[in-house]
Amino acid sequence: MYKILQREVAAHVKRQIYRLSNQKDGIEVLEVNIQPEHVHLVVSTPPKHAISQYLGFLKGKLALNLFDQYPELRKRYWGQHVWSRGYCVSTIGLDEEQILKYVRWQTAQDKEREGQHERLFA
Secondary structure (H helix, E strand, O other), X not given: OOOOOOHHHHHHHHHHHHHHHHOOOOOEEEEXXXXXXXXXXXXXXXXXXXXXXXXXXXXXXXHHHHHHHXXXXXXXXXXXXXXXXXXXXXXXOOOHHHHHHHHHHHHHHHHHHHHHHHHHHO
């Protein structure tokens, strides 16, 4: 697995997640955390949207968008499969705040690791 979701690419993916999700009626992105090789995403979605269809739409459009924006990725992902086939989904009831805290904590951890990496190579 390649760690391509960093810096500019990560920022681009995050913007696209919000843009694409806004195209789906009733889907609200609550939290996004881009890790170097995967994405944590917390969304609120009405029952009329199947999460599998939403994620298929999102992953497909994001992959095409990444190849358009960053053509060098086509060499690495010659089959145009940026994302793994699977995903993990959990419904949130009373633990919503705990899940949001976890995703935010992941963001803080990622920034801390990036700061350490920059100090090592500065």
